[in-house]
Amino acid sequence: MAYVVTDACVKDFVCVAECATSAIAPTADDPRAGAVSQVYINPDECIDCGSCIAVCPQNAIYAEHELPADKAHFAEANRAYFN
Numbered sequence: 001m002a003y004v005v006t007d008a009c010v011k012d013f014v015c016v017a018e019c020a021t022s023a024i025a026p027t028a029d030d031p032r033a034g035a036v037s038q039v040y041i042n043p044d045e046c047i048d049c050g051s052c053i054a055v056c057p058q059n060a061i062y063a064e065h066e067l068p069a070d071k072a073h074f075a076e077a078n079r080a081y082f083n
């Protein structure tokens with residue numbers, strides 16, 4: 001399991017700073033940050049701590065198994081960003 005960022009993300013990068021395993025990308029200083037509409041969580045790096053959920057003011061992050069049906073496709077979208 002991993003945590004998943006959805007399209008409610010406004011790229012404030014608060015979660016990026018919170019993640020102890022640097023699983024969330026892009027970072028604010030990454031040149032690719034301007035080209036994406038949200039940040040993504042690498043499921044291979046996420047340790048399911050939940051710290052990012054606690055700091056997200058948009059409630060954009062879900063545990064994968066708790067994703068609403070209309071946002072289920074974001075699990076693959078997060079994974080795909082890192083492939």
Ligand code: SF4
Nearest residue numbers: 019046047049050052
């Ligand atoms: S749940 Fe923890 S490890 Fe996973 S992305 Fe969020 S802060 Fe990082």
